[in-house]
Amino acid sequence: MVILFGMPLVQVLLFGFAITNEIRDAKVSVVDPTPDAVTHAIRNKLFASGFFIESEILNSQEEIAENFRKGESKMVIIFENNFSGKMERGEHPTVQLIADASDPNTASMLVNYANGIISEFNREQQATSGIPLIIAEPRMIYNPALKGVYMFVPGIITILLMLVSAMMTSISIAREKELGTMEVLLVSPLRPFNIIAGKVIPYVLLSFINAISILLLSYYVFGVPVKGSVLLLLAESILFIILALSLGIFISTIANNQQTAMMLSMFAMMLPTILLSGFIFPIENMPEVLQWLSLAMPPRWFILIIKSIMLKGSGITYFWKETLILLFMTSVFILASIRKFKIRLA
Known part of the structure; x- marks a missing residue:
């Protein structure tokens, strides 16, 4: 009787709550060698979206592999040196998005969400000040071909x-x-x-x-x-x-x-x-x-x-x-x- 009546209820609850392809509160680390107002604005916009939570601030790119091996993050965001300075000179600064593609579906969604937020930030900035576009460069590790x-x-x-x-x-x-x-x-x-x-x-x-x-x-x-x-x-x-x-x-x-x-x-x-x-x-x-x-x-x-x-x-x-x-x-x-x-x- 337990199997007959209890198991369907458990299955419905598990399928209803567990099966979801949405991303929420994914751990993301940041490499920001020269923090400034622009990088802080982008970071605030990313972490205010509900998709990401800030896991760790890394001091250099050499710490990224260690971070992924420990399972501390699903993605690492790397800001270019002198980010706002390059924007003021009319250059296109880059934001590198490195994702752990051992789970390719999650990695793809994380990169797409981050790309979308950065693109929205670009549109907002261009509408007000006409500054150059920020370029997002995705990179998948452990499974580059997804x-x-x-x-x-x-x-x-x-x-x-x-x-x-x-x-x-x-x-x-x-x-x-x-x-x-x-x-x-x-x-x-x-x-x-x-x-x-x-x-x-x-x-x-x-x-x-x-x-x-x-x-x-x-x-x-x-x-x-x-x-x-x-x-x-x-x-x-x-x-x-x-x-x-x-x-x-x-x-x-x-x-x-x-x-x-x-x-x-x-x-x-x-x-x-x-x-x-x-x-x-x-x-x-x-x-x-x-x-x-x-x-x-x-x-x-x-x-x-x-x-x-x-x-x-x-x-x-x-x-x-x-x-x-x-x-x-x-x-x-x-x-x-x-x-x-x-x-x-x-």
Whole structure:
């Protein structure tokens, strides 16, 4: 009854609030080597629009790569040296818009919004003083060609590993309950940890082979680069696989049969994984309640990690917090599963 009546309501709410292509409060950093009245006016107009919020003031262009790797900003705005001075001399000063195109849709919209605001500023200034036009120069990094596959491959890897791994373990254990073989294990001298480890290890190997296959296809067929450490990427993938498997085991301790386990694995995880992970729809555009809820979604953190390694070439120093979050979630699900087994043994 919960699945029949509760799931449609949850789906409608998620689709209604989470699916939006609007941009709000995107973090933007600024490089303004010689601040003046004109650059301040442009900055005020950009940040008053509601599309952008000021993230950080950078001292030089050398800090831009570090800023993007840390995930501090979605876009960096660079004002030319002596901006107002060039306008007074009749020259055309430039504003460079550098966007993180690892999410090409968001990057395109951010650049278009900024271009529109700068064009409006140009029209206002020309109408009053006839000053020369300000030229906006967009530049995309990490994905200059704005290929959609750069966004979809990390997300698809995450969804497949999450759903397949969790579903395999939850259904296999629920099937043993239905057949009565789980009771044999529960009354045996085996400890709960031994039972869980015996169920997880084979699927870790199978899911790891699956992950390697997906990565090979993405590299050789779709041309998605792996700029960072391959060993680090595989290690993070194993961690996420273990997390997904431990979640599947936890679901199996709740479900009494295969059908319930499949429904929980498919519908309780698939939609939140797609909608609340930031895979397709930016999390910062969602209501605050859904933003807080997304913090409990393991795929959100793994997508950040895999994009950092594959597209940005970042090391563990840039996503150690996300790795610790995945480790914590894995420990919680494993301990909860063991506790459930202990309750059954008691």
